[in-house]
Amino acid sequence: xxxxxxxxxxxxxxxxxxxxxxxxxxxxxxxxxxxxxxxxxxxxxxxxxxxxxxxxxxxxxxxxxxxxxxxxxxxxxxxxxxxxxxxxxxxxxxxxxxxxxxxxxxxxxxxxxxxxxxxxxxxxxxxxxxxxxxxxxxxxxxxxxxxxxxxxxxxxxxxxxxxxxxxxxxxxxxxxxxxxxxxxxxxxxxxxxxxxxxxxxxxxxxxxxxxxxxxxxxxxxxxxxxxxxxxxxxxxxxxxxxxxxxxxxxxxxxxxxxxxxxxxxxxxxxxxxxxxxxxxxxxxxxxx
Numbered sequence: 001x002x003x004x005x006x007x008x009x010x011x012x013x014x015x016x017x018x019x020x021x022x023x024x025x026x027x028x029x030x031x032x033x034x035x036x037x038x039x040x041x042x043x044x045x046x047x048x049x050x051x052x053x054x055x056x057x058x059x060x061x062x063x064x065x066x067x068x069x070x071x072x073x074x075x076x077x078x079x080x081x082x083x084x085x086x087x088x089x090x091x092x093x094x095x096x097x098x099x100x101x102x103x104x105x106x107x108x109x110x111x112x113x114x115x116x117x118x119x120x121x122x123x124x125x126x127x128x129x130x131x132x133x134x135x136x137x138x139x140x141x142x143x144x145x146x147x148x149x150x151x152x153x154x155x156x157x158x159x160x161x162x163x164x165x166x167x168x169x170x171x172x173x174x175x176x177x178x179x180x181x182x183x184x185x186x187x188x189x190x191x192x193x194x195x196x197x198x199x200x201x202x203x204x205x206x207x208x209x210x211x212x213x214x215x216x217x218x219x220x221x222x223x224x225x226x227x228x229x230x231x232x233x234x235x236x237x238x239x240x241x242x243x244x245x246x247x248x249x250x251x252x253x254x255x256x257x258x259x260x261x262x263x264x265x266x267x268x269x270x271x272x273x274x275x276x277x278x279x280x281x282x283x284x285x286x287x288x
Contacts, residue, residue: 007260008253013145015252016152017207021225022232022244023156024203030239031176031196033094034084034101038109039229040222042072042201044116046208047217051125061129061213062151068205076201079108080194088193109222116219126216148210155206156245159199163241172196176239224267231274237284247285 021043028036046068053059053067084101091097130144163169174182175192183189207225211217232251236243251270258269277284 007256009141010259011253011256012249013141013149013252014255015249016149016156017210017248018228018232018252019156019245019248020152020203020207020210021229022236022248023159023241024200024207025226025229026200026233026236026239026241026244027172027196027203028200029233030241031172032080032084032193032200033098034080034105034197035098035230036108036197036200037102037105037226038112038222039105039200039204040224040226041109041112041116042076042204042222043208043211043225044217044219044222045075045112046072046205047212047221048116048120048125048208048219049205050209050212051127051217052120054127054129061209062147065151065206065209068209069202072205073198073202075198077194077198079201080197081190083108084197085190085194113219113222120219122219124216124218125212127212129213142214144213148214151210152207155203159203160241160245168192168195227267228270231270233284234274234277234282235284237286240284240286243284243286250285 021039024042025036025039028034028039049068049071050061050064053064054061059067083104087100087104088097091100130142130147132143133140134143134146163172171182171187171192172195174185174187175189175196179189182192208217211225228251232247233244235251236245236247251273254269254273255266259266
């Protein structure tokens with residue numbers, strides 16, 4: 001029973017991070033139509049920035065959220081307005097834009113990664129924060145992982161409510177469903193697309209901040225999380241923010257079970273799920 005509880009709770013802890021990461025990518029692809037292969041690099045930037053703020057300036061990692069979140073949002077907003085907006089205006093069809101933006105994001109991946117290598121070097125970075133044991137029904141976990149789960153869940157739910165209930169959220173959903181009609185109804189499409197890309201980057205940066213509290217961070221960590229985010233987005237349903245939230249927890253639990261059996265098979269299991277989804281149910285859990 002204790003072993004089962006360990007596996008389930010560990011899966012939920014991991015799933016909270018996956019959900020937050022995937023929601024950002026789902027927003028970027030579902031609305032802005034950018035399959036952002038560099039998504040994980042914003043996670044890396046968030047993690048390494050948090051490490052720097054904590055080790056060099058003694059800023060609490062949770063407090064650094066108010067620095068990392070806005071900084072990655074602004075970076076994502078500027079990138080969309082300067083790069084992807086130009087690609088969108090020069091593309092003759094949505095399909096051409098999707099393919100060209102994906103290729104551009106590959107270039108962005110290497111640019112961010114190389115700049116980060118100059119700034120932080122290739123070393124693996126880590127720090128100890130709230131690494132105290134917490135006992136739950138016989139299972140033992142670090143307090144930082146429980147805090148991470150709480151923050152990831154609250155931020156994910158708050159963002160879902162923002163998209164579902166606010167006026168800007170309605171504009172985002174309208175732009176996702178029919179950009180041309182939304183534009184005719186007074187929605188500034190270019191601003192909405194840039195905001196969505198910025199929000200996605202901010203959620204990745206915050207996820208990186210939370211990851212740095214539990215795991216070591218380094219400049220080449222991003223691609224693995226990008227792959228996981230893509231799998232979760234497909235699992236939840238392309239463009240579905242609640243689907244990505246649910247899919248993150250589902251994949252986290254599956255990953256925890258596989259890791260318990262053999263830690264070396266976790267990524268293999270994720271790829272297998274990805275292939276099976278594409279073959280059996282490409283629409284995902286909540287996709288249309």
